[in-house]
Amino acid sequence: MNKVLELKNVKRSFEQGGHHLHILNGVDLSISRGEVVALLGPSGSGKTTLLQIAGLLENPTSGDVIINGIKVESMADEYRTGLRRTQIGFVYQSHHLLSDFTALENLLLPQYIAEKAPKEAKDRAMDLLKKVGLEKRADHFPSQLSGGEQQRVAIARGLVNKPALLLADEPTGNLDPKTAEGVFQMMMQTIEDLQIGAMIVTHNHELAGRMHRVLELKNGKV
Secondary structure, eight states, X not given: OOEEEEEEEEEEEEEXXXXXXXXXXXXXXXXXXXXXXXXXXXXXXXXXXXXXXHTTSSOOSEEEEEETTEEOTTSOHHHHHHHHHHHEEEEOSSOOOOTTSOXXXXXXXHHHHTTOOHXXXXXXXXXXXXXXXXXXXXXXXXXXXXXXXXXXXXXXXXXXXXXXXXXXXSTTTTSOHHHHHHHHHHHHXXXXXXXXXXXXXXXXXXHHTTSSXXXXXXXXXX
């Protein structure tokens, strides 16, 4: 399987109050196309920092980040932004949908930013809304959708630009157990259908055990 994410000896440290805090102490991991990896770890262990580095939102202090075969450390900011826009999708615990835009429009905007043609963008958006069971809700605003429906739109938005890698931070954390189960099953099926790689941060060990592989971040290492 092709590797969509590789982290090699990634370290991240901060200066705080005169102290040198080591958050990541040499992380090595890889994720292949079609593979869903759970990332576990106690609060404060650096999971979010690791996710942000993998998503090119933050730079490591040292180490290599390789996205879909492309080493990113030496890239200029504009190229990193382009790579993040085209190769990486994000899903957060809170859906972060734009409240003044419909479900369909929330999926169109990222594509317009990526300079997709309007017809191509709409066809892609509607196809993904159908995959997540919301094609009949395309013209509804977030306030007209349930929590589970909003999160399904957010997952579709994370996938709309056909990324190689999906990064999700507690994507079902704000949902009740029944809704969370439905959203989780839908997300796993969609990832499998599209054959992308995914890393999902969760505190739910039962859900983690249903993913292809479980990684635990402890003492700054995986």
